[in-house]
Amino acid sequence: MGRKSSCCGATALEVTLAILFIAMTIVCATLIALMVTRTTHTDPEPTAPPPSPPPQNTPYLIGVGRADCTGPAADIPLMGYANTQQKAAGIHTRLYSRAFIIDDGTRRVVFVTADVGMISQRLRLEVLQALQEKYGDQYRQDNVVLSGTHTHCGPGGYFQYTLFMISSSGYIKASVQPLVNGIVKSIDRAHQNMRPGRIYRNRGELDHSSINRSPHSYMNNPEDERLRYKDNTDKQVLVLKFTDLDGDGIGMLSWFAVHAVSMNYTNRLVSSDNMGYASYLLEQDKNPGELPGQVRAFTCTCMSNTTCDEQTVSSACLCQTKMCAAFGPGDDMFESTRIIGQNIYMKAKELYATAVEEVTGSVQSAHQWVNMTDVSVPINSSHTVSTCKPALGHSFAAGTTDGGGDLNFTQGAVEGDPFWDGIAGALLGRPSNETKECHRPKPILFNTGEMNTPVPWHPQIVDVQILTVGSVAVVAVPGEMT
Numbered sequence: 145m146g147r148k149s150s151c152c153g154a155t156a157l158e159v160t161l162a163i164l165f166i167a168m169t170i171v172c173a174t175l176i177a178l179m180v181t182r183t184t185h186t187d188p189e190p191t192a193p194p195p196s197p198p199p200q201n202t203p204y205l206i207g208v209g210r211a212d213c214t215g216p217a218a219d220i221p222l223m224g225y226a227n228t229q230q231k232a233a234g235i236h237t238r239l240y241s242r243a244f245i246i247d248d249g250t251r252r253v254v255f256v257t258a259d260v261g262m263i264s265q266r267l268r269l270e271v272l273q274a275l276q277e278k279y280g281d282q283y284r285q286d287n288v289v290l291s292g293t294h295t296h297c298g299p300g301g302y303f304q305y306t307l308f309m310i311s312s313s314g315y316i317k318a319s320v321q322p323l324v325n326g327i328v329k330s331i332d333r334a335h336q337n338m339r340p341g342r343i344y345r346n347r348g349e350l351d352h353s354s355i356n357r358s359p360h361s362y363m364n365n366p367e368d369e370r371l372r373y374k375d376n377t378d379k380q381v382l383v384l385k386f387t388d389l390d391g392d393g394i395g396m397l398s399w400f401a402v403h404a405v406s407m408n409y410t411n412r413l414v415s416s417d418n419m420g421y422a423s424y425l426l427e428q429d430k431n432p433g434e435l436p437g438q439v440r441a442f443t444c445t446c447m448s449n450t451t452c453d454e455q456t457v458s459s460a461c462l463c464q465t466k467m468c469a470a471f472g473p474g475d476d477m478f479e480s481t482r483i484i485g486q487n488i489y490m491k492a493k494e495l496y497a498t499a500v501e502e503v504t505g506s507v508q509s510a511h512q513w514v515n516m517t518d519v520s521v522p523i524n525s526s527h528t529v530s531t532c533k534p535a536l537g538h539s540f541a542a543g544t545t546d547g548g549g550d551l552n553f554t555q556g557a558v559e560g561d562p563f564w565d566g567i568a569g570a571l572l573g574r575p576s577n578e579t580k581e582c583h584r585p586k587p588i589l590f591n592t593g594e595m596n597t598p599v600p601w602h603p604q605i606v607d608v609q610i611l612t613v614g615s616v617a618v619v620a621v622p623g624e625m626t
């Protein structure tokens with residue numbers, strides 16, 4: 145669900161989401177309990193005639209649509225590795241936006257996944273404005289979720305905060321327009337082909353296609369928590385299968401937690417990476433030899449396979465951070481993209497073919513703005529703490545196991561480096577005591593939360609959303625889950 149824009153204060157957000165999630169679970173559990181109770185009450189008497197076939201659930205109205213959103217494939221900086229040298233110079237795969245509209249007869253939700261690094265606030269506002277002009281209040285802030293597959297090889301230049309503008313060389317209209325048009329067009333197509341249909345859910349596990357990007361950090365989780373899981377990564381593939389009333393497939397939505405970084409930071413071809421390739425394979429499979437009327441989409445969240453030695457004591461590479469690039473399992477990045485994409489495709493296809501658990505129930509959506517600099521988080525029965533302004537720390541500069549930073553920073557650092565702090569401070573200003581105290585013990589390198597020239601560097605207010613379709617809940621948050 146890679147809506148990604150802020151790096152800090154995730155704890156508070158996670159707590160908020162956890163609460164939302166628990167609330168949703170309770171609602172779902174209650175609904176299931178109600179349904180079970182009702183079924184029990186209407187059980188036929190022993191003397192009654194044999195039960196007729198189970199009543200059909202009310203169908204949804206479902207629309208699916210896909211549109212190209214590739215944009216210019218030359219000279220635009222690619223978004224993801226924050227590498228200004230990485231400018232587009234050709235196309236590896238085209239980029240698509242895929243839209244799903246689900247309507248229960250009363251309410252409607254739209255879920256869009258686009259082959260981009262992330263959705264920015266700016267991009268979202270432009271898409272919502274275009275939708276408002278076409279559809280009035282039908283598609284709104286609260287019922288439209290936009291997400292990115294998090295490819296690191298899509299165009300940049302669609303951001304409004306300085307931090308993200310630096311690596312993508314400002315705001316690039318030539319890059320934004322095709323993205324907005326592609327996303328809106330995918331929604332138009334889904335809107336035009338809405339028809340009665342059903343949704344089925346299935347899930348399974350996919351091995352050998354992801355690895356923890358920071359195993360050392362993972363080990364800092366409490367043991368009793370780690371014991372609840374058999375792996376240090378989430379290997380679940382979740383599939384939603386959409387059919388018409390004849391049972392013919394019209395689309396699929398699938399989630400698998402892998403970081404779309406099979407293509408590495410040396411790549412200069414626009415690419416939808418492993419996730420986009422998996423979608424492409426399924427679409428080709430279902431629409432042989434033609435442009436898809438049928439839509440497959442994959443949305444992703446977090447991890448990737450890295451070839452760093454899991455035995456190293458720190459997830460920061462010991463000798464040279466650059467040795468920690470994510471690559472594998474292929475001989476080169478094209479081969480790796482193909483293998484990981486193929487694995488996801490095969491698993492999703494299998495789950496799609498065997499999905500029988502029908503999703504039923506009403507459609508709901510909610511949206512909220514959150515001032516991330518001021519969220520209260522109860523940490524125990526007597527203490528409540530508050531989040532504060534964002535900042536980038538020394539550990540940020542260290543990068544992760546699947547992509548180290550350029551300089552000699554290490555993960556988990558709790559002491560600043562006077563040399564770098566001095567340079568950053570002289571150039572960008574030192575953090576206030578309040579912000580320093582709030583981030584302690586993590587030392588601040590870039591005081592982005594207090595920098596406002598020429599425009600604010602880091603968002604303070606972000607939006608969060610939840611969509612529910614029966615017992616399926618999709619939580620949309622602007623962050624990179626890991």
Ligand SMILES: *[C@@H]1O[C@H](CO)[C@@H](O)[C@H](O)[C@H]1NC(C)=O
Pocket residue numbers: 351352353354355449450451471472473474
């Ligand atoms: C990751 O890729 C390497 C090859 O580069 C492979 O040996 C390893 O088994 C893969 N790990 C997982 C968890 O799939």
Ligand SMILES: *[C@@H]1O[C@H](CO)[C@@H](O)[C@H](O)[C@H]1NC(C)=O
Pocket residue numbers: 408409410411469470471475476477478
């Ligand atoms: C990136 O991929 C290219 C081509 O597959 C490969 O030659 C290069 O070594 C890779 N770079 C890193 C840092 O993994």
Ligand SMILES: *[C@@H]1O[C@H](CO)[C@@H](O)[C@H](O)[C@H]1NC(C)=O
Pocket residue numbers: 515517518604605
């Ligand atoms: C967000 O919260 C901070 C701290 O309470 C406050 O100073 C700031 O004005 C708020 N931002 C907005 C835009 O309301």
Ligand SMILES: *[C@@H]1O[C@H](CO)[C@@H](O)[C@H](O)[C@H]1NC(C)=O
Pocket residue numbers: 523524525526527
């Ligand atoms: C709650 O957390 C605070 C701050 O970490 C700590 O000082 C206090 O002892 C904790 N109280 C309880 C009851 O755990």
Ligand SMILES: *[C@@H]1O[C@H](CO)[C@@H](O)[C@H](O)[C@H]1NC(C)=O
Pocket residue numbers: 552
């Ligand atoms: C990087 O940091 C490590 C540990 O602090 C140090 O031993 C090493 O010499 C540093 N390397 C460079 C190139 O500065």
Ligand SMILES: *[C@@H]1O[C@H](CO)[C@@H](O)[C@H](O)[C@H]1NC(C)=O
Pocket residue numbers: 577
């Ligand atoms: C910030 O803290 C330092 C050291 O604790 C102190 O010398 C300084 O006066 C403080 N600045 C402000 C503005 O309070």
